Amino acid sequence: MNPLLRVFKIELPSWRRFTWGDAVVLLGLAVLLYLGIRLGLGAPAIIKGPEIDLAPRVLPYYAGLSLGRMMWAYLLSITFSMVFGYLAAQTRTAEKVLIPLLDVLQSVPILSFLPVALLSLSAILPTAWAVELSSIFLIVTCQAWNIAFAWYQSLTTIPRNLKQASTIFHFNPWLRFKVLELPFAAIGLIWNSMASWGNGWFFLMAAEIFSVGDRNFRLPGLGAYLQEAANRGNLESIAWGLGALILIIVTLDQLVWRPLLAWSERFTMSLVESDNPPTSWFYNALRNSRLLNALLLVLRPPLAKLDEWLTQRLPISGIKFQARGRYSWVWYLVATAAALALFYGSILAGGMLWNLRLEQWGGIALGVLTTLLRVMAALLITLGWTIPAGVAIGSNPRLAAWLQPVVQIAASVPATALFPVLLLLVIGLPGGLNLAAILLMLLGTQWYLLFNIIAGASAIPRELRYTADLLKLSRWERWRSLFLPAIFPYAITGAIAASGGAWNASVVAEYAQFGGQTYQTLGVGSLIAQATGAGDFPLLLAATLSLILAVVTINRFFWQRLYRLSEERYRLE
Amino acid sequence: MSEKLLELKGISQIYTSGDSKFTAIREVDLTLQEGEFAAVMGPTGCGKSTLLRIITGLQAPTAGQVLYRDHPLTGVNPHATIVFQTFALFPWLTVQENVEVALKARGVPPKLRTTRALDLLDRVGLDGFETAYPRELSGGMLQKVGFARAMAVEPELLCLDEPFSALDVLSAESLRGELLELWTGGKIPTRAILLATHHIEEAVFMADRIVVMDKDPGRVIMNLKVDLPLPRNRKDPRFLNLVDRVYMVLAGHTQPEHVELGTAPGEPGRTRALPHINIDDLSGLLEHLDNMPNNRADIYALAQELQVNSDELLRLIEAAELLGFANVAYGDITLNPLGETFAEASIRSRKEIFATRIRRLPLFKWLLGLLRASDKKQMEWDVVQKALELEFHEEEAERQLDTAIDWGRYAELLAYDDSTQILFLEPGAA
Numbered sequence A: 001m002n003p004l005l006r007v008f009k010i011e012l013p014s015w016r017r018f019t020w021g022d023a024v025v026l027l028g029l030a031v032l033l034y035l036g037i038r039l040g041l042g043a044p045a046i047i048k049g050p051e052i053d054l055a056p057r058v059l060p061y062y063a064g065l066s067l068g069r070m071m072w073a074y075l076l077s078i079t080f081s082m083v084f085g086y087l088a089a090q091t092r093t094a095e096k097v098l099i100p101l102l103d104v105l106q107s108v109p110i111l112s113f114l115p116v117a118l119l120s121l122s123a124i125l126p127t128a129w130a131v132e133l134s135s136i137f138l139i140v141t142c143q144a145w146n147i148a149f150a151w152y153q154s155l156t157t158i159p160r161n162l163k164q165a166s167t168i169f170h171f172n173p174w175l176r177f178k179v180l181e182l183p184f185a186a187i188g189l190i191w192n193s194m195a196s197w198g199n200g201w202f203f204l205m206a207a208e209i210f211s212v213g214d215r216n217f218r219l220p221g222l223g224a225y226l227q228e229a230a231n232r233g234n235l236e237s238i239a240w241g242l243g244a245l246i247l248i249i250v251t252l253d254q255l256v257w258r259p260l261l262a263w264s265e266r267f268t269m270s271l272v273e274s275d276n277p278p279t280s281w282f283y284n285a286l287r288n289s290r291l292l293n294a295l296l297l298v299l300r301p302p303l304a305k306l307d308e309w310l311t312q313r314l315p316i317s318g319i320k321f322q323a324r325g326r327y328s329w330v331w332y333l334v335a336t337a338a339a340l341a342l343f344y345g346s347i348l349a350g351g352m353l354w355n356l357r358l359e360q361w362g363g364i365a366l367g368v369l370t371t372l373l374r375v376m377a378a379l380l381i382t383l384g385w386t387i388p389a390g391v392a393i394g395s396n397p398r399l400a401a402w403l404q405p406v407v408q409i410a411a412s413v414p415a416t417a418l419f420p421v422l423l424l425l426v427i428g429l430p431g432g433l434n435l436a437a438i439l440l441m442l443l444g445t446q447w448y449l450l451f452n453i454i455a456g457a458s459a460i461p462r463e464l465r466y467t468a469d470l471l472k473l474s475r476w477e478r479w480r481s482l483f484l485p486a487i488f489p490y491a492i493t494g495a496i497a498a499s500g501g502a503w504n505a506s507v508v509a510e511y512a513q514f515g516g517q518t519y520q521t522l523g524v525g526s527l528i529a530q531a532t533g534a535g536d537f538p539l540l541l542a543a544t545l546s547l548i549l550a551v552v553t554i555n556r557f558f559w560q561r562l563y564r565l566s567e568e569r570y571r572l573e
Numbered sequence B: 001m002s003e004k005l006l007e008l009k010g011i012s013q014i015y016t017s018g019d020s021k022f023t024a025i026r027e028v029d030l031t032l033q034e035g036e037f038a039a040v041m042g043p044t045g046c047g048k049s050t051l052l053r054i055i056t057g058l059q060a061p062t063a064g065q066v067l068y069r070d071h072p073l074t075g076v077n078p079h080a081t082i083v084f085q086t087f088a089l090f091p092w093l094t095v096q097e098n099v100e101v102a103l104k105a106r107g108v109p110p111k112l113r114t115t116r117a118l119d120l121l122d123r124v125g126l127d128g129f130e131t132a133y134p135r136e137l138s139g140g141m142l143q144k145v146g147f148a149r150a151m152a153v154e155p156e157l158l159c160l161d162e163p164f165s166a167l168d169v170l171s172a173e174s175l176r177g178e179l180l181e182l183w184t185g186g187k188i189p190t191r192a193i194l195l196a197t198h199h200i201e202e203a204v205f206m207a208d209r210i211v212v213m214d215k216d217p218g219r220v221i222m223n224l225k226v227d228l229p230l231p232r233n234r235k236d237p238r239f240l241n242l243v244d245r246v247y248m249v250l251a252g253h254t255q256p257e258h259v260e261l262g263t264a265p266g267e268p269g270r271t272r273a274l275p276h277i278n279i280d281d282l283s284g285l286l287e288h289l290d291n292m293p294n295n296r297a298d299i300y301a302l303a304q305e306l307q308v309n310s311d312e313l314l315r316l317i318e319a320a321e322l323l324g325f326a327n328v329a330y331g332d333i334t335l336n337p338l339g340e341t342f343a344e345a346s347i348r349s350r351k352e353i354f355a356t357r358i359r360r361l362p363l364f365k366w367l368l369g370l371l372r373a374s375d376k377k378q379m380e381w382d383v384v385q386k387a388l389e390l391e392f393h394e395e396e397a398e399r400q401l402d403t404a405i406d407w408g409r410y411a412e413l414l415a416y417d418d419s420t421q422i423l424f425l426e427p428g429a430a
Helices: A020-040 A056-090 A092-105 A110-124 A127-156 A160-168 A173-202 A204-208 A222-231 A235-267 A281-287 A290-313 A329-354 A358-395 A397-412 A415-426 A432-458 A462-470 A475-509 A524-534 A537-569 B048-056 B095-105 B110-123 B139-152 B169-184 B200-206 B237-251 B257-261 B279-290 B299-306 B310-322 B337-344 B347-358 B362-373 B381-388 B394-410
Strands: A209-212 A215-218 A511-514 A517-520 B004-017 B020-033 B037-041 B063-068 B080-083 B157-161 B192-197 B209-214 B219-225 B296-298 B326-329 B332-335 B378-380 B414-417 B422-425
Touching (some): A020 A092, A056 A092, A056 A173, A056 A204, A056 A235, A092 A127, A110 A127, A110 A524, A110 A537, A127 A204, A127 A215, A160 B080, A173 A235, A204 A209, A204 A475, A209 A222, A222 A415, A222 A511, A235 A281, A329 A537, A358 A397, A358 A432, A358 A537, A397 A432, A415 A432, A415 A475, A432 A517, A462 A475, A475 A511, A475 A524, A475 A537, A511 A524, A524 A537, B004 B048, B020 B192, B037 B048, B037 B200, B048 B080, B048 B157, B048 B192, B095 B110, B095 B139, B110 B139, B139 B169, B169 B200, B200 B299, B209 B237, B237 B299, B237 B310, B279 B296, B279 B332, B279 B337, B296 B299, B299 B310, B310 B326, B332 B337, B347 B394, B362 B381, B362 B394, B362 B422, B378 B381
Parallel strands (some): B037 B192, B037 B209, B080 B157
Antiparallel strands (some): A511 A517, B004 B063, B209 B219, B296 B332, B326 B332, B378 B422
16 A cells, blocks of 8 residues: 555545534624624734744744644644544534534634634733734644544444444443544544644744734744744745744654654554555654663553553443433523524624625625635646646656655645745736735645545556556546546545635735735635734624635535545445 | 343334334344353344344343343343454454453453453463454454453353354354353353354254244244254254254245235335345356256255355245245245246346246336336436335335346346436336
8 A cells, every 4th residue: 555545635524415503503603703803892902012033043942932832732622622522423413513513614714713812812811821822722723623523533433343342341431432432543633633733834824923903913933933034025034934844844744743653553443464554763763762661661650550540430331221312401401592692693793794885795705706716726727737746656656655755745844934935936927916826725735636646546456557558548548447537536535625725725825915015816815814904803704704605615515516426436445 | 950041021123214113123032041052043134133232231122121130131231241243353452452451341450350361362272362463363363352352251141243254164163163162161150152143054053042033024933942962963964954944944935926925115015025135146046956856955955065154045045936936845945847947048038037027026016117107217216215215224225226226137127327326217128
């Protein structure tokens, strides 16, 4: 099996038709955004953040701060995902609301969370705290959703016989978690964590420096450094910052993710040994390290004690037959209260939206349409180069082995950090920012497609290739009857992820500040960025809701159908 | 002398979907004495696995009561355990850890866990494999780990859910022998064993008593005592006689045609489910019978000659009966003249004969009628399946339609386009 096979292969939600759950979710989100904005009106009127130093010597310090933020955000994301996954997997009613919620949250652009988080926090906390916390919160909003989905997905797909075995042997919740649920989910969680960190780096700049009206918030950190360098048009500093960022990403990959992947190989469900398991030089070194083994020797007894304690103390789950299909009155009370609050909130949010003029709505519609065209253009260009390149790499193991590290490092560089350089190159060309926006979407999302197509091409059975050779199929025939159908499901999976990523990237792609100037182009992402910058909350609410609605609708009515078709007709398994 | 360990009183399992109800198990009564090795034997789909899950408390029955030592069961039975067909070992734990984790869940302290796990693995002959991971072991060895883990918790009642079905013939045979040795040697604290199997010979080979179940709906049709001394010889005439008796009951007698065919979906009366078989296998069976003296064979002997398991053989026989190619009586199957013609015909004529035969089945009459009456003589899969769900539960309806399309394609009456999921009437069938 090709080692690339699983890179960026994020599990997709099992889409269904629109249900009442979706309606509740959309309304609830509108209310939440509205409430955040309302709270934010009470925040201090003028805020100035600390100055960002551009001297290269501050980089280690800044990098440390950013890494710390990412780590806290990741811990929060994991905690959120665990709770969320358990809730969704255990109660049917919760599942009906929570899974569409995840679907919608995935498509909320990061900047729309900004006022909600920042302003409401700064209204109740000292500014420094509020800014730090909201930065972490913003990073969580681009890390948490896919991890939560992966955890939920694996909780619901645990093989039935293993579940029954843990029931019949009287596992308590702790033992069930440790022996069954966590190991079963481990590999998916690790891959999704890698994707989440990538996403976090991508939006780091947006999460460390932002302005809402006259309120300027900034945090010392790598993202702010890059953004400030871009603002001042200081190319040397951009290069320094970029270098530091790439160094961190590659180091993390080599010292954390690769060893984790190599270690997690033991959690595969397959009953045969893999030909080509992921390897890591650092993992091998760790395994033979005396120091680490000595440390483990010290750590093990207390951990074992804790494990024993948890195993004995927690009550055994799932032992008694459950009473069927009755909710208690408490549940009804809570549900009624929630419904009332939702109703009241929607009226208030509706009131805010009512204030928008008709031409503003027109502008939003036009913006959504333009962004849609841009996303499509980015996807088509990406498909144009990734299909031939992916098939070439996937069909040739030697080429794949050689290109793999190169491609992976290239993919891990967050495109947003490159954006200022990109902007500098194309801003003079006709279509300037428009072109740059498409390029940024493309840079950020093409890897999903490339990796999936490589995986698809390398999964083509050798017999089929031989048959094509024996039949002396022409190049065109070979593509039409073998390669294209074989990579179709993979290309669709990649395209769905890429399209979601491109929509999200629109808020940073369509509106940019560089060299003291602001560049903006027509689009819903630009509208959201402008509205945030100007503190125009009704517009922000309306644009965000329109964007979410557009993305969810396109997912359900376009991608879902293609995905089904690809799964039913073109799966080679 | 022995005490009653387990008693089932009127156990029923009914699944509801929408307006329709499907009975998976109907009013099963069963008692198990201490010291008894009983087998629940029946074709696939008779609900024996469900029954085992109800007995161990993994699942609550819709109606009826499970009494364990005269106390009603209200949850997972702490004195029972299951050995699973697919082993259900945790792939990320070593052989030893897989056994130890069962002890750990019972609160056995660490040191004792290790000694007991090692002792058990030694007893099932896995000495030396303690640190291996499941993926390094063969099926037979995996099931030995399954047995060791089940015995680790010293269950009074050991339930075996088709434990030998996923193994190759030789491993299955040796494991059966080893289990019997442990059981009869009194080396394990188990007080009773309940084995679910679809394999007739296996049940007769191992059990003291066989509870024979049949499907549609799942129910007990016979209780058979096996009085042969252990170890049993499969060539022993008394052994063969018992096997023959079980086949006789399960294969039944060919009924008058209107009873055999049943009614169409949606009409009163029971719709006869199409046995899920491969038509080439059916042709093979008929050709084999055609070569037998008097076109007749003992069903139990057929299983050995054709190297098929009893479950599959019974389904093939059911199909031959349903299509009117053979008659079954007293555990014998006889090819009738029509079946003889089919067996000796060319491929083309076989298809014609097959077509005329399936046109008589009410389910096919109904399906062809639906298609004829519909626009452009075509229908969507989902529509037909929904209609079939009036008679069968969802999974079975899907299987029925699958089988119907397979047979219809062979007979060149139906065509089906998988990409659009549409069924067509072939021009010849209009």
